[in-house]
Amino acid sequence: MSADIPFEITLGAVPASAPAAGEVKVHGSVSATQQRALSPVGVYVQHYLRRLGNTDSNDQSDHLKAHADHVVAETTNTINDLSLDDDSDEEESEELLSMDPKEWKKQDHYAVLGLSKLRYRATLDDIIKNQRKKVLRHHPDKKAAQGHINDDGFFKCIQKAYEILTDPVKRKQWDSVDPEIPTDIPSGKEKGDFFEIYKPVFEREARFSNIQPVPELGNENTSREDVEAFYAFWYNFDSWRSFEYLDKENVDGGGNRDDKRWIENKNKKDRANRKKEDVQRLRTLVDNAAKADPRMIRFKEEDKRKRNAKRNAREEEERKAAEAKKAAADAAKKAAADAVAQEEGLKKQRQEAHKQLKKEQRALKVLFKNANYFAPAGTSPSAADIAAASEKLDKITAAKHDVSNLVAARIEIEAAHAAGNGLAAVDEIVSKL
Template identity: 45%
Template sequence: MTSAQVVDRPLPALPEGWSAENDFKVLGSLSAATQRNLEPVGPQFLAHARRKRHNRTFSEDERIQAQEKVKKVEEDTDDEISEPEDPALLQLDARDWKKQDHYAVLGLSKYRYKATPEQIKRAHRKKVLRHHPDKKAATGQGDENDNFFKCIQKATEILLDPVKRRQYDSVDKKANVPPPTKKELQNGNWYELWNRVFESEARFSNKHPVPMLGDENSTKEEVEEFYNFWYNFDSWRSFEYEDEDVPDDNENRDQKRHTERKNANARRKKKTEDTARLRRLVDECLAQDERIKKFRKQERAHKDKRRLEKEAEAKRLAEERERARQEEERKKKEAEEAARLEREQAKKAKEAAKNAAKKNKRVLKNSVKDVNYFAEGGDASPSQIDAVLGDVELIIGKISAEELGELASKLSKAGTDAAAVKAAYTDEVKRLISEGKLKEGEAKVFV
């Protein structure tokens, strides 16, 4: 550790014209002097100490630091973006850049469309440090790898441009995951195998999040959402990367337009073929999905249950209607029987009343007959008989059946007592006259 040093710092000069008598104002007292130890730190001091320790000049230290930095970059990227270089890559023709695998050129084959811009930049730095023509020339290896260096630059240009990279990813067949084979399905997990396929296809979706296949525990709504999404898949995938180069010669404009139309038609055809390919892929997955069979079985069971419940309800309602009809018929029959009995009883009562009235009328007529029509000494004359019977008929016609019965009862009690019989008739005539049913003088005998 370095020893402490005392640093003398002079006070600033006083302004011109300043005087202690006029301008000095005491605001407080000065504290006692304090001695502090300062320790040199920071990157500049460390660089200075490194040069002193190794006795290097500025240029020597910078060169050595650059070499160590390159070595560190190579070591840092070895574990993540390093892969063995295929000798065939070193023989690539930079002019045929459309056919080269840009990810393989940069050593990112295992990442492909998942590679981040930072990984692409780091891979580019690593490749440049290894294949730069100046470095090759310095090591005496000649310029045989200049072509590959141009491939590296082209790959980096394509993959760091979002538009160009999307166009390249659209036709990158090495990033596609093929559907699982029967052998793979027999030995592997169906959901995991198909999920990898749809994860690969999901990179082309314009809509996010993209629903995945799920597993055997997925609900019916989740499964339906998955298949609805993929049957209506909105893809950004395009095929401009495979376009035929358009001539730059302005004099041959017809050829240029022809090439542009040819490219447009080719892109539409490839887009249609890709849509059909994805539809076949979803159809194949759907046909193998055991969950669909399970849901359909459950749906059939649910429909059968609802049908049975509906039939049971219809049967119950029919039985209720039948019981109601039978009850109504029973009540109707009971009402008809009751009405019939009532009619019969009324008829019987009427017959009985009629017979009683006839009997009572006979009683009234016999009552006057039994007393010889009130004749004294000998048989009654025809005129007297007619007069008495006329009054009896008159009374019978003015009274009700009940009153007729009461009068017959009184006459039965009177027997052959002519006075009592006549008195009963006379009282009845008076009652009828008082009630206005008979007029004065209308009865000739009983007055």
Template identity: 45%
Template sequence: MAIPALPADYSPPASTSKLTPFVTQPKGKLIAAGPAFLAHLHITRRHSGDFKKYDAATAAEREKALAASGNGNGEEDDLGVGNESEDEALLSLDPKEWKKQDHYRVLGLSHLRWTATPEQIKIAHRKKVLRHHPDKKASDATSAALGLNLNTNDDAFFKCIQKAHEVLTNAERRRQFDSVDPAFLEEVEDVPSASDFKTNPPPFIPTFAPIFERESRFSKNGTAPKLAVPVEGDAKPSDDPNDIQGHDFPTLKAHVEAFYDFWYNFDSWRSFEWMDKEVNEGSDSRDDKRYTEKKNKSERARRKRDDIARLRGIVDLCLSVDPRIKHIKQQEKEAREAKKAAGAVKKPTGPAAPPAKSKQQEEAEKAKKEEEEQAKVDAKKAKAAAANAAKKARRAQRAAEEGA
């Protein structure tokens, strides 16, 4: 809206006030100055006195400043936290059951979960506080105008928010909660069984790679190896769902052996302390506390054994259906057979073999050999007969001597 110019014959009306002015009019010429005058000049000279143009330009400058310091969309950068929806079940959580609540879900971090950084947790908490703080509810202009009281839940959800922030900002307690992450416990139910691979087996890599990726978060021995064979440089990953093609045999064998060696010796940091039973409130008995602590310790050990057995079952199943193992065994068998065949060909390293003999020569040699063997037999018989005769002679001589 443009400001119309004053008429040429306009003159300000005379004052009708009977009060004496507090400040007398100074002598000399007044000089226009100050922020109001500068704003007037800004509107009149840059925007022709049009307030709509001034408002549009101001909004554009504000968006430009936000884009320079934010995420480029005219909004403050929230590091990917976003705004998750809040259903009735979430808003009606009981703060007394805080151990059963999903703290990531409460803070709106379901899509990040254990990968959420401390900065993201801080931003998510600030967003939730600005939305659910009791003072924010009480000062809601719309609800006040309608006469509504939105603070009817005794600020229960706000207490859940504070508890979630307390847990996730404490490194030890967050580690305990991550050990029994509700989302992880739901995902472990989707592990395939041995019967799934009998009739119509699913593709190997797409089936097992996400499972080991999910389990690797609990590794105490550093980064766990992935199921697929890694490629170097700019090489394109293999499109083979069995991950055999596109890899040379030594590399494939070394990776597979290292993979199963790591997972069969997997050391998990899951502690299961989050599921410990609390000591009865109001109980001062040392025996009760010791009994509860002893039971919690035995339950943690049992859950740890069950988790190790569960993971070992996954590794056993993966090994039993791994097509790369069959490929490696087949390649090794072919290599042994080729080596054996090559050794048989190269075996006669002495003088050249004699020429083949005729049938008559073979028969003559055979007859000669039989004659030699018969001569040996005859000589042996003759020798035995001579020995017997000598023995009889000695006996006869002995008998004669005894008779004399």
């Protein structure tokens, strides 16, 4: 039951220290007051109203009792929400319940809180809810009431699991080395559908990425750009996975400063080695996937065909260029040989012409000698006649370099000599030189 109770609010006067109206700049104004009806509701208002109508001297106790009843009711509702007989709860084995809390690093924190199926996918609400269930079931006071004295080992395991899984840093360290999450990778020689084999593995490893969202493996029809981006992402994978949880020594324990420093350095070295092995494991996964990926195989074949086409075109161009060069060289060689042959022919012609010229010159000399140097018949030529005739012969042979001309001159002189006027013919030829 509730009732409307009107009340008034009186605003205080303006302080005397406030600046005058002209000294300030008004950026806005207060809206006009309006009368509103408020209806207080809730369990505490109801208790208050009941007290007002109750004249009993124990009204205070009644109010406190009502408050306590309300708290109990809320607690009961919370406990009812955490049903201890929930069928979805995981079964607690004897081995799990008998774990030594001192060996907390060896315990499966998700299994302790009943979250084996969810594991790293469990939300903070899942962890809190299951921790409350486990506490209600395994609290030492409840165990003591059931006759189990000093039976708080598993309760301590619950608290440790809750401490680790609700701390973001510690939970990340635990999730990094969770032994229940497989780390094996395909060898690349498996038979079957490539995407069915590798997709779950990449999805499993994607949770360690600092960069989200992680590119998906895709399918047979994924574009080349997306496929290459996928492998580029994984070849440069930025993992948050760390291995502090596997530190075997407690650097916060006893020992002097040198011992602690030695232990810390040893742990750092072990972490670095494990990180290196994990990086190599991922690199092997990506290498195996890239080799077995039918899309990458197809892309490589396409690139090979393109390279071969370019190479064949280049080789064809080179072949044509070589053939053209060889043809040019052969043509130049043939031209040179032809030039040499032509020169040899011309040389032979010149030699033959020179030979014929010499022959005709000798024939003219013989003609002049047989014609007795054209002296009158029955007389012997004098030395002056011989010298004059020889001079005319030299002029003719010196002027007549062409064999045909020389032959024509010889024939003309022979005919004239036979007619008895050889000297006249000689003089006429000389006059025309």
